[in-house]
Amino acid sequence: xxxxxxxxxxxxxxxxxxxxxxxxxxxxxxxxTLSQEDRKVREWFKSQCEQLGCRVSIDEVxxxxxLRPGLDDNxxxxxxxxxxxxxxxxxxxxxxxxVLAGLEIIRVLxxxxxxxxxxxxxxxxxNEEGARFAPAMLGSGVHxxxxxxxxxxxxxxxxxxxxxxxxxxxxxxxxxxxGQTRFAAMFELHIEQGPVLEREAIEIGVVTGVQxxxxxxxxxxxxxxxxxxxxxxxxxxxLADAAQIILAAQDVARRHGGxxxxxxxxxxxxxxxxxxxxxxxxxxxxxxxxxxxDAMEREIAxxxxxxxxxxxxxxxxxxxxxxxxxxxxCLEAIKKGASAAGASTRNIVSGAGHDSVYVSxxxxxxxxxxxxxxxxxxxxxxxxxxxxxxxxxxxxxxxVLFHDQISADQGSS
Amino acid sequence: xxxxxxxxxxxxxxxxxxxxxxxxxxxxxxxxTLSQEDRKVREWFKSQCEQLGCRVSIDEVxxxxxLRPGLDDNxxxxxxxxxxxxxxxxxxxxxxxxVLAGLEIIRVLxxxxxxxxxxxxxxxxxNEEGARFAPAMLGSGVHxxxxxxxxxxxxxxxxxxxxxxxxxxxxxxxxxxxGQTRFAAMFELHIEQGPVLEREAIEIGVVTGVQxxxxxxxxxxxxxxxxxxxxxxxxxxxLADAAQIILAAQDVARRHGGxxxxxxxxxxxxxxxxxxxxxxxxxxxxxxxxxxxDAMEREIAxxxxxxxxxxxxxxxxxxxxxxxxxxxxCLEAIKKGASAAGASTRNIVSGAGHDSVYVSxxxxxxxxxxxxxxxxxxxxxxxxxxxxxxxxxxxxxxxVLFHDQISADQGSS
Numbered sequence: 001x002x003x004x005x006x007x008x009x010x011x012x013x014x015x016x017x018x019x020x021x022x023x024x025x026x027x028x029x030x031x032x033t034l035s036q037e038d039r040k041v042r043e044w045f046k047s048q049c050e051q052l053g054c055r056v057s058i059d060e061v062x063x064x065x066x067l068r069p070g071l072d073d074n075x076x077x078x079x080x081x082x083x084x085x086x087x088x089x090x091x092x093x094x095x096x097x098x099v100l101a102g103l104e105i106i107r108v109l110x111x112x113x114x115x116x117x118x119x120x121x122x123x124x125x126x127n128e129e130g131a132r133f134a135p136a137m138l139g140s141g142v143h144x145x146x147x148x149x150x151x152x153x154x155x156x157x158x159x160x161x162x163x164x165x166x167x168x169x170x171x172x173x174x175x176x177x178x179g180q181t182r183f184a185a186m187f188e189l190h191i192e193q194g195p196v197l198e199r200e201a202i203e204i205g206v207v208t209g210v211q212x213x214x215x216x217x218x219x220x221x222x223x224x225x226x227x228x229x230x231x232x233x234x235x236x237x238x239l240a241d242a243a244q245i246i247l248a249a250q251d252v253a254r255r256h257g258g259x260x261x262x263x264x265x266x267x268x269x270x271x272x273x274x275x276x277x278x279x280x281x282x283x284x285x286x287x288x289x290x291x292x293x294d295a296m297e298r299e300i301a302x303x304x305x306x307x308x309x310x311x312x313x314x315x316x317x318x319x320x321x322x323x324x325x326x327x328x329x330c331l332e333a334i335k336k337g338a339s340a341a342g343a344s345t346r347n348i349v350s351g352a353g354h355d356s357v358y359v360s361x362x363x364x365x366x367x368x369x370x371x372x373x374x375x376x377x378x379x380x381x382x383x384x385x386x387x388x389x390x391x392x393x394x395x396x397x398x399x400v401l402f403h404d405q406i407s408a409d410q411g412s413s
Numbered sequence: 414x415x416x417x418x419x420x421x422x423x424x425x426x427x428x429x430x431x432x433x434x435x436x437x438x439x440x441x442x443x444x445x446t447l448s449q450e451d452r453k454v455r456e457w458f459k460s461q462c463e464q465l466g467c468r469v470s471i472d473e474v475x476x477x478x479x480l481r482p483g484l485d486d487n488x489x490x491x492x493x494x495x496x497x498x499x500x501x502x503x504x505x506x507x508x509x510x511x512v513l514a515g516l517e518i519i520r521v522l523x524x525x526x527x528x529x530x531x532x533x534x535x536x537x538x539x540n541e542e543g544a545r546f547a548p549a550m551l552g553s554g555v556h557x558x559x560x561x562x563x564x565x566x567x568x569x570x571x572x573x574x575x576x577x578x579x580x581x582x583x584x585x586x587x588x589x590x591x592g593q594t595r596f597a598a599m600f601e602l603h604i605e606q607g608p609v610l611e612r613e614a615i616e617i618g619v620v621t622g623v624q625x626x627x628x629x630x631x632x633x634x635x636x637x638x639x640x641x642x643x644x645x646x647x648x649x650x651x652l653a654d655a656a657q658i659i660l661a662a663q664d665v666a667r668r669h670g671g672x673x674x675x676x677x678x679x680x681x682x683x684x685x686x687x688x689x690x691x692x693x694x695x696x697x698x699x700x701x702x703x704x705x706x707d708a709m710e711r712e713i714a715x716x717x718x719x720x721x722x723x724x725x726x727x728x729x730x731x732x733x734x735x736x737x738x739x740x741x742x743c744l745e746a747i748k749k750g751a752s753a754a755g756a757s758t759r760n761i762v763s764g765a766g767h768d769s770v771y772v773s774x775x776x777x778x779x780x781x782x783x784x785x786x787x788x789x790x791x792x793x794x795x796x797x798x799x800x801x802x803x804x805x806x807x808x809x810x811x812x813v814l815f816h817d818q819i820s821a822d823q824g825s826s
Contacts, residue, residue, distance in 0.1 A: 194642025228764025229607025243656035351641025
């Protein structure tokens with residue numbers, strides 16, 4: 001390791017300096033991908049990187065790569081980064097912290113005239129949020145070969161504007177071929193977006209992986225009937241079935257140590273005095289292990305079959321993302337980095353998706369979490385302390401430097 | 414009794430003859446109150462009654478009274494009737510059967526030149542359905558003094574048309590002062606709108622009363638949080654609380670022999686991967702006895718207080734209607750009438766509101782139910798058999814004649 005120190009005040013100032021691009025009166029940030037606000041923060045970011053001697057390249061979907069040369073330019077670069085776009089009701093930290101902590105690291109190295117063995121590359125991924133163009137993690141997904149350029153270009157926002165039109169409009173269609181930029185490793189710092197670290201007063205989460213996630217639509221077809229004249233034992237109440245299934249799925253999740261959430265429910269023709277005959281609801285299941293998620297899915301399917309009074313209930317899978325286990329050597333670097341920073345740690349599994357999910361398919365990858373206020377994110381009240389941002393960035397710096405030594409010693413390229 | 418016989422074919426033909434006024438391609442009827450379709454059926458009804466020697470008067474809210482003189486015109490008339498308006502997705506029987514069975518009775522008496530001791534009055538109440546102008550049972554409510562004329566006139570439909578404008582537009586603002594027409598008794602024949610008689614293969618329901626009904630809005634305020642990063646034990650899931658309460662309320666209803674229904678539920682900002690933080694739902698509670706309904710309400714309120722993980726849950730009463738017990742002598746007449754018609758009977762409590770609820774406040778009243786297909790109503794598929802319609806009308810005729818004797822003997826006026 002070294003004794004290089006993150007300047008917490010400088011990092012904090014940068015976070016607040018960029019928060020004006022799309023800043024909202026309630027203290028939040030609305031900076032949808034490829035918007036004019038996104039263009040402004042991109043230009044600020046490019047200019048900051050170039051002032052530090054980095055060469056900034058932009059690929060065909062707008063991903064930005066700021067390269068700082070290493071001692072051995074035959075080694076593939078170690079990547080740091082995240083995303084600068086936000087949700088419509090976003091905050092100042094989600095994604096932004098990961099990019100600006102990377103910028104702070106480049107500044108520290110620049111000021112100390114410290115040269116890593118690997119080149120370093122600071123990345124701003126396009127459209128992580130998926131709020132303007134679905135799906136989320138689009139730029140990192142294209143980079144990793146999960147999606148192709150024509151898929152990305154064809155995405156359409158709520159106003160009917162395509163991704164292709166939007167990226168041309170802000171001038172961020174770059175010449176760098178997709179996926180050309182190889183990484184020796186990737187480290188991403190992020191707020192937890194959950195309440196665990198704060199509750200346990202832990203400073204750094206060593207993110208060992210990302211939960212498997214599956215989305216389903218459940219349609220329950222019972223029978224509409226008069227609320228006043230249909231005895232309780234003669235009903236096919238689709239909403240009562242939905243209520244049973246929502247609670248049973250949550251029990252299954254608790255027993256397996258996973259998560260189950262219903263965030264949407266709709267009665268087809270709702271009326272105060274009509275027993276619901278047609279209900280649609282969403283089900284989001286998550287678990288660290290795919291096998292446990294299989295078991296959860298089977299149990300819930302069997303409960304739906306056994307317990308429904310309704311004529312028909314159909315559980316349709318609509319999306320799935322397998323569990324991700326981050327790279328052991330990257331995790332080791334993060335643990336050592338946190339320890340050197342004097343931070344308390346615990347292992348944690350990310351419940352949310354991140355750019356690192358796709359990057360992990362093509363390079364050794366791991367993430368660092370810091371606590372955020374009450375687990376809030378995608379909310380103007382999203383907040384993380386200066387102390388935790390500084391500790392997170394210091395851990396990130398230490399991890400990068402540690403990995404730079406180990407990986408170069410092992411001849412990684 | 415007499416040996417006067419309902420002509421089931423004639424009744425059936427009239428039901429189908431009137432079903433063309435607002436008839437829909439799917440076999441249903443859309444005849445919103447005070448619409449042009451309603452005007453047509455009113456004119457048909459008036460003309461039919463006048464052909465039978467009745468004098469038709471119309472009151473200030475459009476209620477139609479067809480009077481057939483009795484042997485003793487000092488006696489108050491015995492009323493028969495129901496309503497000719499329908500829901501937007503209505504059928505051929507709901508309300509209509511009660512009016513046309515009354516018309517059939519007048520025809521039978523006319524053909525036989527039979528004269529009751531009391532005058533008879535056949536009523537078509539305005540806006541029973543409440544589908545165009547809320548609330549339901551408006552015409553009978555005004556007649557009974559529950560609402561006043563200015564309240565009725567001020568009701569507004571979805572197009573912004575007032576009740577006053579609508580009634581003037583079809584020329585059915587009559588000169589008869591409200592509530593002037595007194596009744597010695599009122600009998601209403603109706604389809605059950607529930608599945609009990611059909612399930613038990615009973616031909617006639619002797620309706621002993623109408624359930625007490627209470628409507629509530631329940632607002633649950635939990636906390637929105639990320640579905641992927643919030644552990645199950647750290648959630649304030651307003652929808653999970655809603656599911657618990659929906660099911661608990663139904664359990665309470667079962668234990669008390671009442672009914673509980675949630676027909677509406679809304680998540681404030683639904684998103685597939687966000688734990689719901691704000692849920693609103695309706696609760697409809699019914700029981701034959703007000704005291705049991707009090708107990709149900711108390712138990713549910715206490716469950717809401719005990720079980721919610723959410724920060725706040727508020728159960729707000731928005732409407733109530735006390736239990737109605739129909740008149741013993743009218744019920745006795747119906748039982749005798751059904752017996753004379755050779756029909757099987759059981760006592761039944763109406764779960765739905767009817768014009769008879771309000772009329773029972775000002776006159777001895779009771780109702781007769783016949784089975785309907787699968788308990789369906791407010792649906793184009795609403796159906797009742799010719800046999801049951803005939804039996805219902807015969808029971809109604811017998812009950813009226815029986816009550817006419819008894820009541821007149823007792824000097825009722």
